[in-house]
Amino acid sequence: MTLLEVKNLNCYFGGLQAVADVSFNVDEGMIKAVIGPNGAGKTTLFNLIAGNTIPNSGTITFQHEAIHKLSPHEIAGRGMSRTFQNIKLFRGMSALENVMVGCHIRSRAGFLASMLKLPWTRKEEKKIWENSLELLEFVGIAEYRDVDAHSLSFGQQRAVEMARALATKPSLLLLDEPAAGLNTHETLEIAKLITKIRDLGITVLLVEHDMSLVMDISEEIVVLSFGQKIAEDTPPAIQKNKQVIQIYLGEDDA
Amino acid sequence: MSTKNIFHLAALAALVILVQMGTAWTETGYYLTQLTMIAYYSLLIIGLCMLMGYAGQISLGHAGFFGIGGYISAALTSHNFAPYQSNPFVNFLISNGLLVGRTDLYGETLLSFHPWPACIIAISFTFITAFIIGIPVLKLKGHYLAMATLGFGIIIYRVVLATEAFGEADGLSEVPGFELLPGLVVSGDFDARIENYYIAWGFVLLGIVLLLNLTNSRVGRALRAIHGSEEAAQAMGVNTARYKLYIFVLSAVFAALAGVFLTHYNGGVGPSETGIMKSVRYVAIVSIGGMANIWGPLIMGVILNFMSLRGLLGSYDDVVFGVILILVMLFAPHGILRLNVWSRLRLFFFPTPAKSSPLKENQ
Numbered sequence: 196m197t198l199l200e201v202k203n204l205n206c207y208f209g210g211l212q213a214v215a216d217v218s219f220n221v222d223e224g225m226i227k228a229v230i231g232p233n234g235a236g237k238t239t240l241f242n243l244i245a246g247n248t249i250p251n252s253g254t255i256t257f258q259h260e261a262i263h264k265l266s267p268h269e270i271a272g273r274g275m276s277r278t279f280q281n282i283k284l285f286r287g288m289s290a291l292e293n294v295m296v297g298c299h300i301r302s303r304a305g306f307l308a309s310m311l312k313l314p315w316t317r318k319e320e321k322k323i324w325e326n327s328l329e330l331l332e333f334v335g336i337a338e339y340r341d342v343d344a345h346s347l348s349f350g351q352q353r354a355v356e357m358a359r360a361l362a363t364k365p366s367l368l369l370l371d372e373p374a375a376g377l378n379t380h381e382t383l384e385i386a387k388l389i390t391k392i393r394d395l396g397i398t399v400l401l402v403e404h405d406m407s408l409v410m411d412i413s414e415e416i417v418v419l420s421f422g423q424k425i426a427e428d429t430p431p432a433i434q435k436n437k438q439v440i441q442i443y444l445g446e447d448d449a
Numbered sequence: 450m451s452t453k454n455i456f457h458l459a460a461l462a463a464l465v466i467l468v469q470m471g472t473a474w475t476e477t478g479y480y481l482t483q484l485t486m487i488a489y490y491s492l493l494i495i496g497l498c499m500l501m502g503y504a505g506q507i508s509l510g511h512a513g514f515f516g517i518g519g520y521i522s523a524a525l526t527s528h529n530f531a532p533y534q535s536n537p538f539v540n541f542l543i544s545n546g547l548l549v550g551r552t553d554l555y556g557e558t559l560l561s562f563h564p565w566p567a568c569i570i571a572i573s574f575t576f577i578t579a580f581i582i583g584i585p586v587l588k589l590k591g592h593y594l595a596m597a598t599l600g601f602g603i604i605i606y607r608v609v610l611a612t613e614a615f616g617e618a619d620g621l622s623e624v625p626g627f628e629l630l631p632g633l634v635v636s637g638d639f640d641a642r643i644e645n646y647y648i649a650w651g652f653v654l655l656g657i658v659l660l661l662n663l664t665n666s667r668v669g670r671a672l673r674a675i676h677g678s679e680e681a682a683q684a685m686g687v688n689t690a691r692y693k694l695y696i697f698v699l700s701a702v703f704a705a706l707a708g709v710f711l712t713h714y715n716g717g718v719g720p721s722e723t724g725i726m727k728s729v730r731y732v733a734i735v736s737i738g739g740m741a742n743i744w745g746p747l748i749m750g751v752i753l754n755f756m757s758l759r760g761l762l763g764s765y766d767d768v769v770f771g772v773i774l775i776l777v778m779l780f781a782p783h784g785i786l787r788l789n790v791w792s793r794l795r796l797f798f799f800p801t802p803a804k805s806s807p808l809k810e811n812q
Binding site: 245276282283288296302305306359410 | 663667671673674676677680681682684686687699
């Protein structure tokens with residue numbers, strides 16, 4: 196079953212073609228990775244899918260619905276969530292509160308109901324609180340729930356971001372370089388976590404630099420170079436792909 | 450509501466009562482007049498604090514909303530509609546009890562709006578204005594937003610100055626009291642001074658309860674999230690444009706309510722209440738109070754407004770607020786109540802770093 200379908204996607208910034216005619220599918224329940232050298236257009240591709248950037252042409256279909264013209268919050272409401280390469284946690288809020296924001300679209304208390312603290316909002320709040328705590332436990336940092344999210348370590352902040360994204364109850368999770376800035380041990384932890392998330396039935400699409408992580412956990416890989424898709428295959432096949440080796444290691448003159 | 454908040458609210462209520470008892474004991478009841486006015490200004494300040502501190506948006510036009518509330522309520526309750534009695538619409542208003550007769554100072558009978566419908570009309574008008582202004586303006590950020598709201602404030606100020614129905618440069622006077630409930634009137638009546646002091650602070654307490662509820666809710670978290678990272682808030686499904694608009698409208702309504710009540714309390718309203726310097730003053734108070742906390746701006750608002758209203762700042766009134774704004778932005782962008790004076794002093798005298806949380810080591 197295809198969950199996400201990217202078709203003939205194009206995106207220009209002035210004269211630069213950041214994404215050139217890229218097409219691929221993400222099937223339900225898999226971990227798929229997008230790799231490529233710096234400036235290959237990976238993050239742009241992510242921003243296009245999440246609705247932060249509008250494509251110049253092409254379509255993005257999520258759960259059989261075209262989403263490339265929707266705004267990020269509408270896309271989030273349809274069950275797609277994301278993390279950011281340069282972690283974007285909410286300043287001045289605890290780890291738990293950050294995750295609680297993630298429950299936003301799955302709850303409904305508005306301005307008036309919140310100000311008057313109507314009885315049903317208390318129940319909803321309690322559910323949000325329990326749910327968020329559960330997610331912090333899931334990512335393994337429940338003990339830091341009351342700590343200001345910004346004073347956590349880098350790896351812990353990543354975990355909070357993942358818990359926050361999971362709180363939206365997504366069917367597709369986009370991870371933008373989840374291992375960036377992490378040490379080997381932390382990368383291993385994140386890899387385990389991503390597999391755990393997949394086992395919950397959540398499809399994962401990630402952009403990553405760290406080859407070991409990508410090769411270990413992903414089932415399919417899309418390789419981008421200068422905005423174009425040059426390969427799409429399983430990890431072992433990608434490792435043997437001549438063109439991929441070329442763009443990563445340079446020309447082979449021998 | 451957390452026990453901490455309940456404690457703060459109880460402390461405020463106790464302080465309000467103690468101050469009144471203190472003035473009665475020392476026979477300085479005249480202070481209550483300023484303290485009542487301060488309460489109404491506080492209503493505006495806590496509303497603005499929600500917009501600035503929680504949602505991270507600025508408005509240099511809130512004196513405009515204050516003015517809209519005050520002026521509309523004043524105009525409707527003080528204008529004499531008797532000459533228009535033949536007009537079917539006016540007649541309709543009379544038969545529904547929205548227009549009521551009263552006698553003015555000179556014994557003449559006037560026909561004007563009852564304060565309740567006047568207040569509702571004023572607040573509705575503010576609501577709609579804030580909505581219409583907010584939709585385009587809140588697309589702007591930072592100093593562009595500040596300038597746009599400043600423009601709005603200037604418009605209101607000039608409109609008030611140029612409109613005959615609003616008394617032009619003289620403003621409106623002889624505004625009657627606002628009978629909230631039978632026997633409970635917001636007015637500057639000498640005999641009702643103590644009563645009015647309690648009414649005003651009652652409104653402030655009610656306002657604080659409502660806003661504290663809001664901050665500790667799903668909506669409050671979404672607003673703080675917008676402040677923290679708009680992009681991430683959107684990715685969590687928060688409709689940031691809508692939330693910014695709603696909190697803008699809410700804070701405008703708080704400002705307008707403050708305008709309505711203070712106008713009835715003072716028995717009049719003048720153009721200076723809608724001026725730019727008033728807006729700057731409110732922003733300065735919220736900034737020095739520390740924005741992201743309702744109590745800081747409330748405390749600083751009481752202190753500074755008290756000094757200003759008692760004339761302690763002399764002719765340099767507005768200068769003081771301008772200077773405050775500059776100093777706060779330079780040295781204490783989180784407000785002076787959050788300067789952590791003690792830990793700074795300790796660091797100064799005992800330069801060993803305080804034991805930090807082990808979590809910070811990795812940063």
